[in-house]
Amino acid sequence: MIPKKRKASIQSIPKKPGKSKKLPHFLVKAYERKEGDTKFGVIVSKKISKKAVERNILKRKIYESLRSFLYLSEPLDIIVLALAGSEKLTQEEVDGELGQILKTL
Numbered sequence: 423m424i425p426k427k428r429k430a431s432i433q434s435i436p437k438k439p440g441k442s443k444k445l446p447h448f449l450v451k452a453y454e455r456k457e458g459d460t461k462f463g464v465i466v467s468k469k470i471s472k473k474a475v476e477r478n479i480l481k482r483k484i485y486e487s488l489r490s491f492l493y494l495s496e497p498l499d500i501i502v503l504a505l506a507g508s509e510k511l512t513q514e515e516v517d518g519e520l521g522q523i524l525k526t527l
Contacts, residue, residue: 424485428492430461430499440499443523447508448484450523455497462488466504480509487517491524498527 440453455461464484466477484502491500502520511519 423482424462424489424492428459428461430463430501432463432465432501441527443526445519445523447505447511448519448523449503449505450520450527451501451503452527453499453501455499458497460492460496460498460500462491463499463501464488464504465501466508470504470506471509476509480504480511483511483513483516484520486513487520488524490521500524500527 438453440451442452443450462485464481466480466484468477470480471477484504488500488502508516
């Protein structure tokens with residue numbers, strides 16, 4: 423898991439333009455930060471799964487794969503939105519897709 427100080431509250435991120443990348447199962451939005459460390463936020467809506475247990479399992483998979491990107495060169499606020507079909511992915515598939523996106527940010 424990611425340390426709590428590295429998790430971004432979705433409400434705390436200002437509405438400003440940023441980079442956006444989309445793959446079949448995830449949408450990643452990155453916003454520049456003035457200072458501090460890179461922070462991550464994950465959104466898994468009820469459209470993905472009605473069961474909270476399944477949504478939380480997917481969030482844990484996403485946070486686990488984000489751990490390797492904790493120390494990016496520039497401070498960013500990164501929001502990961504899970505899209506339909508992402509609940510069926512294995513940990514390796516989540517790592518592959520998010521790694522593909524985050525390396526380009």
